[in-house]
Amino acid sequence: MNTITAPTPTVDLRSIAPRERHSLVFSTFKALPPGAAMELINDHNPQPLRGQFESGLYGAFSWTMLESGPEQWRVQIAKPADSQPVHGVDSCCGSCGG
Template sequence: DVRSLAPAQRHSEIFASYRNLTPGKGFLLINDHDPKPLQYQFEAEYKGQFTWDYLESGPKTWRVRIGRPAGL
């Protein structure tokens, strides 16, 4: 849940969480806006190396499961 973090800190925290994942694992991102720009950043930096599944899409809360596929 990154809603309590300053916006400038959110992406670095989320990427740190991703880098610490073991293959086959994931985490739940909870945000107060659509994290689509973050998805584009993941695509630029980790193309083909992550999963992105919207579980809830607003209007006040967005939940996305971000994973690191097994075998990478």
């Protein structure tokens, strides 16, 4: 039996206006089905973004650093297969910009 796997979306923030970056990442993450992941590419360490994930989505994501500079940073952000609706994922109060 063949299993069809959805492609991993890649969000390359290097050409996106800074004010639009975090909302793009959160909207892409929100669209992921449970068990899927996205790849983030940035021109600087995305540690502030990780802080936003931890404050609004604690326990509802995993963060794996794939490349850590000095010219580009790549991160895999995954939604657990058993994820349940939480703040910022399936509904949002707006505090994360999503």
